[in-house]
Every structure is written in structure tokens, then in C-alpha cells.
Amino acid sequence: MAGSRYRPAPEPGVVLQADRLYRFFHTGGEEVLALSGVSLRLAAGERVVVAGESGSGKSTLLACLAGLDEPDGGVVHVAGHRLTGRTEAERARLRAAHLGMVYQYGNLLEHLTVARNIAFVRTLAGRRPVDVSDLLESVGLAGRGGAYPAELSGGQAARAGLAVALANDPEVLIADEPTGELDADTEERVLGLLTARAARGIAVLVASHSPVIARTADRVLTLRDGQEVR
Numbered sequence: 001m002a003g004s005r006y007r008p009a010p011e012p013g014v015v016l017q018a019d020r021l022y023r024f025f026h027t028g029g030e031e032v033l034a035l036s037g038v039s040l041r042l043a044a045g046e047r048v049v050v051a052g053e054s055g056s057g058k059s060t061l062l063a064c065l066a067g068l069d070e071p072d073g074g075v076v077h078v079a080g081h082r083l084t085g086r087t088e089a090e091r092a093r094l095r096a097a098h099l100g101m102v103y104q105y106g107n108l109l110e111h112l113t114v115a116r117n118i119a120f121v122r123t124l125a126g127r128r129p130v131d132v133s134d135l136l137e138s139v140g141l142a143g144r145g146g147a148y149p150a151e152l153s154g155g156q157a158a159r160a161g162l163a164v165a166l167a168n169d170p171e172v173l174i175a176d177e178p179t180g181e182l183d184a185d186t187e188e189r190v191l192g193l194l195t196a197r198a199a200r201g202i203a204v205l206v207a208s209h210s211p212v213i214a215r216t217a218d219r220v221l222t223l224r225d226g227q228e229v230r
């Protein structure tokens with residue numbers, strides 16, 4: 001239909017919905033098509049892994065799904081709310097209310113203790129303060145709320161990052177290579193935590209090269225050159 005706008009509606013039961021996402025980058029006169037018509041659906045409690053070789057578009061997809069980046073085409077809905085086509089401030093508000101993010105290089109503010117990192121995320125989400133000890137215990141960091149990120153090991157920092165991502169009780173958890181730097185034992189532990197959270201109803205989307213993570217997923221979405229490989 002010439003001239004009509006593409007406006008897919010949020011579907012019932014779907015907490016993360018992407019319809020035909022496109023993202024172009026221009027570098028040195030070249031155009032890179034990082035995402036080319038990617039769609040996905042995540043229901044509550046589902047665990048989906050985004051796989052694909054380096055440069056296939058995984059991080060770009062996650063950034064668009066989290067509202068950290070705005071796609072050049074397509075629509076994202078989170079918990080029934082349209083995330084695309086909004087101001088950065090509106091996207092940040094929706095992200096704070098509905099999404100938990102685990103970044104490859106950490107989502108902890110270095111100048112705050114682990115407990116204060118968690119409190120900060122709850123404040124941004126407009127949630128009331130809570131005793132963080134249960135959350136810390138659930139990620140195996142009981143008693144470490146007073147530690148600064150620099151005082152934690154790599155594996156502890158990864159689990160603290162997960163606690164921070166879960167601090168706002170999100171419907172959707174998005175993690176970019178959450179176990180990239182971890183040894184096999186810690187990877188397994190982080191994975192167990194993600195699985196436990198999914199069992200409690202959070203939809204979990206993870207970008208990862210790890211075959212171990214892919215094996216635990218309900219579904220794997222494989223990207224190649226910005227497109228889903230079917």
C-alpha cells in the first residue's frame with residue numbers, strides 16, 4: 001500500500017516484539033546493512049539465544065530491542081508499549097520500567113557499591129526501595145552489597161550485573177555476551193540464574209557465541225549479514 005505507514009500492533013502474550021527491523025551504518029563512504037528485516041517474538045518465560053558470527057548484527061539487534069539505538073526501519077514493542085519512534089527520554093523511561101540489560105562490558109556504576117547500584121536502578125524505574133539481600137543471595141553474592149565493582153572478581157561482577165539488571169523486576173532481560181569472559185563453572189552458574197528467572201516468567205534474550213548457552217535456549221535465532229538464517 002503506497003504511502004501507508006507500517007504499524008504492526010502489539011500481540012497479546014508477547015512481551016518483546018520486533019517487526020522487520022532495519023539498521024544501516026555509513027562508514028567511510030560505505031553503507032553497512034547491519035539489520036535487514038529481522039522480526040522476533042518472545043513470550044513470558046521464554047529463553048531465546050541470538051547467535052551468529054562476529055559482525056552478523058547481534059549487538060545491533062539487542063541495542064534496537066532495548067531502545068539504546070533507533071532502527072532505521074521497523075517497530076519494537078516491549079510489554080505492549082511501542083519503543084521505536086519515540087524520544088530518547090521516553091525510550092529510557094520504558095527501558096527503566098520494563099527491561100533489564102546486561103552489557104558485555106558491565107552495567108555497574110563503578111563509584112557505587114553493588115547495593116547502591118541496585119537501589120539506583122529501582123529509583124530510575126520508580127520502584128520503592130527494598131532490602132536487596134534476597135536479590136544478592138539469588139545471584140550468590142550474599143553479604144557483598146557493600147562491595148564496589150572493582151573489588152569483585154570477574155565472575156562476581158557478572159553476577160552483580162545480573163542482579164542490577166533484575167533490580168527493576170523487568171518483564172524482559174536482554175543480555176549481550178553475559179558469559180563472554182567467564183570460566184566454564186561461572187558460565188554455568190550465570191546460566192542457571194537466567195534459567196531460574198525465566199522459570200519465574202521473565203523473557204530472556206541472550207546474544208552469545210557460546211554453544212553451552214544455545215543448548216539451554218527454547219529457541220535460537222541465528223543471524224547472518226543482518227538477516228535471520230532459517
Ligand SMILES: Nc1ncnc2c1ncn2[C@@H]1O[C@H](COP(=O)(O)OP(=O)(O)OP(=O)(O)O)[C@@H](O)[C@H]1O
Pocket residue numbers: 025026027032033034052053054055056057058059060061
Ligand atoms: N556504530 C557503528 N558504525 C558503523 N558500523 C557499525 C556500527 N555498529 C555496528 N556496525 C557494523 O554493523 C555490523 C553488525 O555489527 P554488530 O556489532 O551488531 O555485530 P555482532 O554480531 O554483535 O558482532 P560481535 O559478535 O563481534 O559482537 C558489522 O558489520 C559492524 O561493523
